[in-house]
Amino acid sequence: GDSVTQMEGPVTLSEEAFLTINCTYTATGYPSLFWYVQYPGEGLQLLLKATKADDKGSNKGFEATYRKETTSFHLEKGSVQVSDSAVYFCALRAFGDDKIIFGKGTRLHILP
Amino acid sequence: KAGVTQTPRYLIKTRGQQVTLSCSPISGHRSVSWYQQTPGQGLQFLFEYFSETQRNKGNFPGRFSGRQFSNSRSEMNVSTLELGDSALYLCASSLVFGAGENTDTQYFGPGTRLTVL
Numbered sequence: 257g258d259s260v261t262q263m264e265g266p267v268t269l270s271e272e273a274f275l276t277i278n279c280t281y282t283a284t285g286y287p288s289l290f291w292y293v294q295y296p297g298e299g300l301q302l303l304l305k306a307t308k309a310d311d312k313g314s315n316k317g318f319e320a321t322y323r324k325e326t327t328s329f330h331l332e333k334g335s336v337q338v339s340d341s342a343v344y345f346c347a348l349r350a351f352g353d354d355k356i357i358f359g360k361g362t363r364l365h366i367l368p
Numbered sequence: 369k370a371g372v373t374q375t376p377r378y379l380i381k382t383r384g385q386q387v388t389l390s391c392s393p394i395s396g397h398r399s400v401s402w403y404q405q406t407p408g409q410g411l412q413f414l415f416e417y418f419s420e421t422q423r424n425k426g427n428f429p430g431r432f433s434g435r436q437f438s439n440s441r442s443e444m445n446v447s448t449l450e451l452g453d454s455a456l457y458l459c460a461s462s463l464v465f466g467a468g469e470n471t472d473t474q475y476f477g478p479g480t481r482l483t484v485l
Contacts, residue, residue: 290473299372299458300476345411354399354462355424356474358411 258283262346262359269336270367277331277362279320279346287348289313289322289329290356294343303331303344341366370395372461372477380483386447389480393440393461400442401474402434405456414457417442446482454484 262279269275281287288307292300304313309324318333329346346359373392381387393400401424402414413426417436434444440461446453460474 292476297478299374299478300460302473302475305473353424354416354418354474355401355413355426356403356460357413358403360410 258287258348258350258357260346260348260357260359262344262362264360265343265363266365267362268365268367271338272335273366275331275333275336275340275364277344277346277364279329279331279359281327281329281346281348283327283348283350285351286324287350289320290347290349291318291320291329291331292345292347292358294345294361296342300345336364336366338366338368340364372459372475374457374459374477374480376480377478378481378483380485381449382485383449383451385449386445387449387482388443388445389457389459389482391442391444391459391461391477393442393459394475397461397463397475398440399462399464399474400436400440401460401462402442402444403458403460404428405458405479406454411458414444449484451484454482456481 259282290305291303293303304315306313306322312321320329320331343361343363345361347356349356375390399418401416405411416424420436431447436442456479458479460476462474
């Protein structure tokens with residue numbers, strides 16, 4: 257079945273460091289891909305999405321490119337802030353399906 | 369526009385009891401999905417409702433059920449609670465159901481944290 261694999265955390269970085277969180281997926285067809293973020297005590301917020309190959313999603317300085325050839329959707333940010341500390345989930349939605357399949361999540365700690 | 373609201377935010381029950389959780393979607397959204405989040409299993413899809421009909425169901429026992437009302441508000445019910453049902457239950461709403469790159473995104477509520485003692 258469809259699945260999402262993302263790097264396990266926690267990931268600890270200093271402020272202004274470069275961030276990469278790896279995400280790969282397994283799916284038939286052409287899924288939509290998402291990154292969601294969960295701040296402490298809150299629900300999930302959509303961070304960015306891409307719906308077809310080579311699309312780049314971006315928001316709040318975060319970027320991810322839909323790579324069909326490597327079935328990847330890695331999350332990047334050039335300079336992280338303390339306020340970026342949260343859990344990040346990579347997810348997919350298969351074509352024609354409304355449920356979202358999530359990765360296990362990656363906890364990110366940013367040190368001042 | 370108000371976001372997805374879930375009530376109650378916190379709930380404590382004992383084994384064997386039943387519980388009902390409520391979700392009000394964003395105004396105009398007709399699709400409501402439910403997810404269970406636990407440290408061990410992560411986020412798992414429970415079911416999805418569109419126009420009062422269950423359109424998709426995850427791999428959970430029959431103790432987990434749900435419904436959707438004509439105003440798109442949704443409830444989920446868990447009967448005969450077990451310790452393993454302790455989790456954060458998240459509700460998400462979206463404008464449309466189905467496929468295509470223009471299909472809307474799911475927007476999540478803050479969740480209901482259920483503790484089973």
